[in-house]
Amino acid sequence: MDDEKSVPTNIEEKTLSLDDVKINERVVVWRLVNGEKRRVLATLLKKRGPDSNLKSNNTDEGELDQKLNSLPLDESTDGVENQEFFVHFDGQDRRLDQWISREQFIELAPKLNNGETGGSDLRITRKRRRENDEDLNSLDEVGGRSDHHRKTPPEKNIEKIIFGSYEIQCWYYSPYRLKNKLIERLLICENCLLYTEDRQRFACHLAKDCKLRNPPGEAIYEEGDIKVYEVFGALQKFYCQRLCLLAKLFIDHKTLCFDVENFIFYLLCEVDNEGTHIAAMFSKEMYSSNNLACIMTLPCCQRKGYGSLMIQLSYEMSKRAKYPGTPERPFSDLGEISYKKYWLWVLLQCFDSISLRKAEDVTLDELEVMSGISKDDIKDVLEPIGLVSHLKGGTYIVHNPKLDQESGVERPNPPLRMLNPKCLIWNAKTFDRPKRRN
Numbered sequence: 001m002d003d004e005k006s007v008p009t010n011i012e013e014k015t016l017s018l019d020d021v022k023i024n025e026r027v028v029v030w031r032l033v034n035g036e037k038r039r040v041l042a043t044l045l046k047k048r049g050p051d052s053n054l055k056s057n058n059t060d061e062g063e064l065d066q067k068l069n070s071l072p073l074d075e076s077t078d079g080v081e082n083q084e085f086f087v088h089f090d091g092q093d094r095r096l097d098q099w100i101s102r103e104q105f106i107e108l109a110p111k112l113n114n115g116e117t118g119g120s121d122l123r124i125t126r127k128r129r130r131e132n133d134e135d136l137n138s139l140d141e142v143g144g145r146s147d148h149h150r151k152t153p154p155e156k157n158i159e160k161i162i163f164g165s166y167e168i169q170c171w172y173y174s175p176y177r178l179k180n181k182l183i184e185r186l187l188i189c190e191n192c193l194l195y196t197e198d199r200q201r202f203a204c205h206l207a208k209d210c211k212l213r214n215p216p217g218e219a220i221y222e223e224g225d226i227k228v229y230e231v232f233g234a235l236q237k238f239y240c241q242r243l244c245l246l247a248k249l250f251i252d253h254k255t256l257c258f259d260v261e262n263f264i265f266y267l268l269c270e271v272d273n274e275g276t277h278i279a280a281m282f283s284k285e286m287y288s289s290n291n292l293a294c295i296m297t298l299p300c301c302q303r304k305g306y307g308s309l310m311i312q313l314s315y316e317m318s319k320r321a322k323y324p325g326t327p328e329r330p331f332s333d334l335g336e337i338s339y340k341k342y343w344l345w346v347l348l349q350c351f352d353s354i355s356l357r358k359a360e361d362v363t364l365d366e367l368e369v370m371s372g373i374s375k376d377d378i379k380d381v382l383e384p385i386g387l388v389s390h391l392k393g394g395t396y397i398v399h400n401p402k403l404d405q406e407s408g409v410e411r412p413n414p415p416l417r418m419l420n421p422k423c424l425i426w427n428a429k430t431f432d433r434p435k436r437r438n
Helices: 063-069 126-135 199-209 237-248 306-321 333-356 364-371 375-385
Strands: 026-033 036-048 084-089 098-101 105-108 158-163 166-169 183-188 218-223 226-232 263-272 275-285 290-292 294-297 361-363 388-390 396-399
Touching: 026 084, 226 237, 237 263, 263 306, 275 290, 275 306, 290 306, 294 306, 306 333, 333 364, 333 375, 361 364, 364 375, 364 396, 375 388, 375 396
Parallel strands: 158 183
Antiparallel strands: 026 036, 026 105, 036 084, 084 098, 158 166, 218 226, 226 263, 263 275, 275 294, 361 396, 388 396
């Protein structure tokens, strides 16, 4: 049964006096969620006056924020009624952080006995929270989640990008080298990833200057309207740096943007009569036991199965390199769920094969070889459902669930897009394998 945390309906709507509210303090605010007005907990991160705008900000970076944040909220700027406040909603991904008006503030978050703030009257079921996360697309696919209370994250600096035929709302801050601190739209060439705020320069670039028509690497996978290109950071440094800047707009935890020489990038592209269009990407570090460092699908290309296709590709490459694969940590919540579903699906395929041989049990080492999944990851997904036993001498035995009805194991749906290994023209190189330890 879910932990019931229902919102009281008999609460009088009121607006909090902001005289004593400080930056990084937790507050209760009104927020629209799926068209419903709800009281939610939030942390106040920043504030700005009515004269702030996205396109011009020539003030020395940090000077205006320091001045604003040092004053009481009601005295920060002229035009008090038009002040805006940048908040992070508790339990939500950082890309949902937003500017809100002063009318949305209700009260300070209540203090608990241990000094922490909480919201005993702000109750929400786990099921509803999951629904909110799904409806709002609040998590990136695999990237880790930052801790808001340890360090205030950089404010999103780009509202939207124009990329190919799409105008895409950005999720996170990315360290683009731009003239203005905050901009409304950034124009990015989908071929060479050059970026500019100048529409005239961008039009000239597309018409005359850009000679690239697909990613500057070798196509290693082709099936239907999908191509995957392998691009080496050491050979295409500037292109890969721009690729990382683009990916950072949609990956919360990503820190790699400029030191790309030791990484290989795999770009999944949609191919049509107009050309080749980047839809998703993942990267991996050379000589690493991790078969995937980060993964990103552009918002306009999500729900097409590209994320799971890239995960399958990373494991197929690990198999050919003859080492068990595992993704780099940390995971986001959704990333962990996605991987565990994939692992369980693969492992149940292995058990189907084992059942044909009428084998009851298999060792963890044998299952690692069969699946290409690391032993630690196999344990993480099978131990909670009672399929792993630890024997003396450090040996782990995995029990064959045979029939799902007997074991209680729910078989996940197969990936939306299945990888065809025959379409992968790729052989492992020395740097595709982990370095040996002495």
